[in-house]
Amino acid sequence: MLAAPGLVGPVFAHPALSTADWNRAGFEAKTAAEAIRYLGSGSVVASRDILIEMQDVIENGARTRIEVTSRIPNTQALSIVTDRNPYPLAATFHFANGAEPYVSTLIKVAESGTIRVIVSADGRLHVATRDVKTTIGGCG
Numbered sequence: 001m002l003a004a005p006g007l008v009g010p011v012f013a014h015p016a017l018s019t020a021d022w023n024r025a026g027f028e029a030k031t032a033a034e035a036i037r038y039l040g041s042g043s044v045v046a047s048r049d050i051l052i053e054m055q056d057v058i059e060n061g062a063r064t065r066i067e068v069t070s071r072i073p074n075t076q077a078l079s080i081v082t083d084r085n086p087y088p089l090a091a092t093f094h095f096a097n098g099a100e101p102y103v104s105t106l107i108k109v110a111e112s113g114t115i116r117v118i119v120s121a122d123g124r125l126h127v128a129t130r131d132v133k134t135t136i137g138g139c140g
Contacts, residue, residue, distance in 0.1 A: 023038055023039070023089070023092060025038045026038035026039060026079075026089045026092070027087060027089050028087065029087065029088060029089060030086070030087070030088075031088065032081050032082075032083040032088040032114075032116065034088075035081050035087075035088045035089040036081060036116070036118060036125075038089075039077075039079050039089075039092075039118050039120065039125060040118075040120055040123075040125045042123075042124065042125060043125070044118065044125040044126070044127045045124065045125065045126050045127070046126070046127055046128070047072060047119070047126035047127065047128055048128070049070065049071040049072045049126070050068065050069075050070050050071070050072065050117050050119055050126060050127070050128035051068065051069040051070075051071070051128070052066065052067075052068055052115065052117055052128055052129075052130045053066070053067040053068070053069075054066040054067070054115070054130060054132065055132070056130075056131075056132055056133065057132070057133045057135060058109055058132055058133065058134045058135065059135055061108060061109040061110055061111070061134035061135075062108055063106050063108075064106060064107050064108065064109045064132075065104070065105075065106055066080060066103075066104075066105060066106075066107055066115070067102070067103065067104045068080070068102070068103045068104075068117050069101065069102045070101035070102075070119045070121070070126075072101070072119050072121045072126055073121065073122075074121045074122050075095055075101035075119055075120070075121045076094065076095060076120050076121060076122075077092060077093065077094050077095065077119070077120040078092070078093045078095070078101060078103055078117060078118070078119050078120075079091065079092040079093075079117070079118045079119075079120075080092075080103075080105075080107055080115065080116075080117055081115070081116040081117075081118060082107060082108070082109055082110070082113070082115055082116075083113040083114045083115070083116065084109075084110055084111035084112070084113035084114075085108060085109070085110045085111075086110065090107040090108065091103075091105060091107065101119070109132060109134050110134070111134055112132060112133040112134045113131070113132070114129050114130070114131050114132075115129065115130045115131075115132055116128070116129050117129075117130075
């Protein structure tokens with residue numbers, strides 16, 4: 001899922017990163033708090049500069065479209081965490097200098113709950129949340 005070759009993509013697809021560089025511990029985490037801990041150090045600050053576009057009521061949790069835009073200057077990475085999934089860290093995208101921090105992708109949302117988008121910029125973590133309800137493909 002690349003917006004432009006080499007500029008943005010899942011961490012394992014970025015040409016400057018090897019599979020040894022991907023956040024294995026984060027993607028294997030069993031809780032949202034644990035997954036977020038593996039995204040960076042320090043506290044996570046709420047931000048209104050992260051825009052999350054998705055449905056409030058998800059008819060099919062197995063394939064849920066989410067679009068995210070970060071308006072935080074110097075955004076370096078963006079991660080999507082689904083609190084109630086068996087493996088909460090759904091995706092991480094890295095952005096090269098000058099790349100627009102925008103992502104449109106499909107994720108699984110196993111159960112109704114909170115979607116968190118964590119943005120890494122200038123060594124700080126920022127978060128925006130969205131509560132969603134899943135009616136099919138989960139316990140809704």
